[in-house]
Amino acid sequence: MSSAQIEIQIIASIVAVACALPGVFLVLRRMAMMSDAISHTVLLGIVIAFFVTKSLNSPLLLVGAALMGVITVVLVELLNRTQLVREDAAIGLVFPAIFSVAVILISRFAGDVHLDTDAVLLGELVFAPFNRLKLFGMDIGPEALYTTGGILLLNLIFVIIFYKELKLATFDPALAAALGFAPTVIHYALMTLVSLTAVGSFDAVGSVLVVAFMIAPPAAAYLLTDRLSRMLVYSALIGIFSAVSGYWLSYLLDASIAGSMATMTGASFLISYLFAPERGLLVQARRRQNQPIEFALTMLTMHIANHTAAQEAEIENEVIHLNEHLKWTPQFAMEVVGTAERAGLVTQRNGLLTLTESGLQRANQEFSN
Amino acid sequence: MDISQLFYNLFFDYTLRTVALGSAILGIVSGALGSFAVLRKQSLLGDAISHAALPGIVLAFLLTRSREPVILMLGALIAGWLATLFMLNVIRTTRIKDDSALGLVLSVFFGLGLMLLTFTQRLPDATQAGLDKFLFGQAATLLQRDVVTMAIIGVLAIALLMTFWKEFKLITFDTEYAASLGYPVRFLDVLLTTLLVVAIVLGLQTVGVVLMSAMIVAPAAAARQWTDKLKNMVILGGLFGAMAGVSGTLISGSAEKIPTGPVIVLCMSVIVLFSMLFATNRGLVWNWFRNLQNRRQLRAQAVLGDLNTLAMQHPNEARGHSSAVLRAMSTNPEGVSLALSQLKEQGLAQELGKDAWALTQAGLDEAGKTEEKEAQHVIRSN
Incomplete structure (x- = not known):
């Protein structure tokens, strides 16, 4: 130079x-x-x-x-x-x-x-x-x-x-x-x-x-x-x-x-x-794309949290019941549950879902909103 | 050169006639479409679009190696249009406001155009002579066929404007209502903006990139002062634009070394100034005059009321009341004598003797009417 x-x-x-x-x-x-x-x-x-x-x-x-x-x-x-x-x-x-x-x-x-x-x-x-x-x-x-x-x-x-x-x-x-x-x-x-x-x-x-x-x-x-x-x-x-x-x-x-x-x-x-x-435009786009699944995760934690105490827990929290109660298609339900498990929000035993600590937190946070 | 010579040239001198005609067409189209831009608070959009057209012109030249105005204009059109879309998208998707988006697009596109222009200038095989005339415009380079092209495009633009008149009017004044009626608002918005881009591109060769924005804003701003009706505003805008175009051409043609574009802009500025001062209803002088009249009217009314009060309090006194008494009653003592002579002129008051004032019969009637009106007003406001 x-x-x-x-x-x-x-x-x-x-x-x-x-x-x-x-x-x-x-x-x-x-x-x-x-x-x-x-x-x-x-x-x-x-x-x-x-x-x-x-x-x-x-x-x-x-x-x-x-x-x-x-x-x-x-x-x-x-x-x-x-x-x-x-x-x-x-x-x-x-x-x-x-x-x-x-x-x-x-x-x-x-x-x-x-x-x-x-x-x-x-x-x-x-x-x-x-x-x-x-x-x-x-x-x-x-x-x-x-x-x-x-x-x-x-x-x-x-x-x-x-x-x-x-x-x-x-x-x-x-x-x-x-x-x-x-x-x-x-x-x-x-x-x-x-x-x-x-x-x-x-x-x-x-x-x-x-x-x-x-x-x-x-x-x-x-x-x-x-x-x-x-x-x-x-x-x-x-x-x-x-x-x-x-x-x-x-x-x-x-x-x-x-x-x-x-x-x-x-x-x-x-x-x-x-x-x-x-x-940024890309982040905005990704956020918009992720919105349905994020919303579904919250819905899932709230649904399970709602039914943990009652005796109905056994029926309500079965994976196959999600499509009936949350009006989800079976594929979508599987996807949401899979993501929730990976994110450590729920655990699954014999097709029965229970909330983890962080899952419960998320649900409670949403309730208090 | 005297005036008759000038007009003789206007009709018989080829260059002057061509340039004047081109400027007139430009003025009409930009004045008409500018009216919409100004009403839609997009006055500065023209500034951004005209600057953004520069890279389009140079790229069109680079790609086709042609200096045909139609091709360059097409490049300008595409670039101006892309710039507008980019700008609207930035405003819609970020928190950046319209002013920053305008300035951003304007300077960046212009810089890009400049970079490409200088890049082209240094290419060995390209004679780009004539591209930089778009900066300030060179009206003198207008040819008859350029003017014909301008006329055709201008007529098309105006025809489209008239076809969609009702729709454009609606989205200009009440976009939400238009949407609720089911009009394709977005499409109309894009169409109207495209027409604006066309009008701007039309003027680039004559007044240039830098000053074209004035041709959008000024005729419309001047026309706005004279009327409240969109139709009149568009027609007046076109008229003012054409006036500025022709007179600017004549002035710059009458002396040496005066560029046409800036003179046209100055002529337009004079029209704007005149309109803002002297327009009926809205003009500053008109307003000042109306305020003055109102003030005088109120002053006379007050004295009229006072005289009436005096007449009622002294029913048997026929010799009138001195202005000193009226001054004591008035909140504006200095204005009393003026108000009295005004009332006398109107035949509402009379001077019975020296400095002895009383109301005439007409004055008494007038005062009675005013009182009645005031009473009604009090009742209504309670």
Whole structure:
């Protein structure tokens, strides 16, 4: 691996983690599409700041972009508050309009500058290592490493300091407001972070990848855990995995790095969607398939438990009577009894069933329900 | 270029006419179908579908090596449709909500499309030139036969919409009721979504993947402000879409280096803004005006009531009452003089002398009626 390759992977991983942190809250707060809107509208902020400063390296670009992100959020909320359109429609109205203005400005006035829409949308990570940051004449690494690293640090500090507030405002905004945690402030702080992350990262990776990294890893992590802290960690790990594997995919196909990484975030989600231990599609399917037999086992233990004490035990608990009393077909009864024996719920002597300790427990548990 | 020249070109300049016609067709179809999407709270579905179409376009090209728009559109259609199904399944089978599912499908499919696109670009034997025009659309590349294809597909889509009008209307507003009546809700749902995908795919060449969602949401959102009837909304949506399409084409055609797609979207945004401000009944200005009128009406009513009370308390006094007295009685003293002149205008009050107010006969009748109404209201609410 050349040093440029390593640097690209490090930058991409940093972006992945920086995006995953606010992304988790976007997914949980049902505002994922806001990241899509913001990642488009920050372009106008960049364009305007560029016209003012005439430079592509000015920090004002970052400020302008972040400001435009917040303006987007405000506009969406204003539209929403008129009650003339729903929230999703409000998002769908605001960001294409702002983005269109940006595209027109770029193609009309900034044609020859390195500020074309393709680069912003798609990003070009390949060139990141060539843009070096020099300090006192010494090469201290690619510039993107420092911008994305700074944003990661900012996100990390924000999430750590306001962890409790974020958690409360996300899961119970009413309680948060009642306790004086100002959910609106947290909301706007989060949105500012999303804008900053979007603009800081998409210089390196493009706005599509920003959206993919903000939504796909948290969505995948959401299927793996119920704890917020774990969801944050898992999202970051899934993001890093997607970044690194995406890089090698692009290397293999000689294709766009951003596109390949976005594809890998999708693949990660797909894996989680299919194989997640409790919520995965396969587990769901197996659970549905096992449901009849599980239910039958419970029925069996309850039936036997009901008739243990009485004299009727001898007739009722005979295997051949099960089809009569539980309306089971003989094959099904045999299957259930077999499974129950193997599971150690019942024992069979001379065709007569008796409950084991654990079988009795299961029946009692069901009775007490 | 002056306006008449512009219109002359619109009819006689081949490119401009073709593009305008294409944009108009696109506007009609997306406006009509977008109405359903917006009402079904699927405004952002268009965004996801249009992004998801990209890998379909590239794959169609990779498999057939043809740049025939019909084939690429077919690929887009299949990809958009698969993306929608995947999204709906994720929402149905997991706890992931629609917004995350939309964002996920949008970014991942688009990324996949991008990966395939760049992969194709680097293939030695493939000239893929023209594939990336789908990103932002290049209306200028529309050919007459493209427009004919668009027209045929558009007419088919609208015809299907009209055939299943009643059913679509029902599942849009009350899915459960439709199901209870025995309509095949799932089939209709898929059919309507497929039509939406068709409308989106139709617009990819003109406005591109990134901005197509606006053509779904905006005409419908504008039309919604003017009417409460689905039929009118669909017709208006189509009309607005066509207006934006044609005017956007004209504007971008009148100056250099202005891309058509974004201008169409901006024209549409202007129509939305205008509708939200000035639409009858729902518009913000209309509402503001109505509130103002209500306030004035209430203010006048209150003073009318006060004058009536004074008249009853002083039955023999014919010289009227000063506005100072009325101000003392009113909860809104500053509004009294305005209310008085308003009542005078309506012929309900008269100024007998200087600052001496009394009700006219009409005013007394009016006050009596109001009192009666209030009394009934009190009885009813008890």
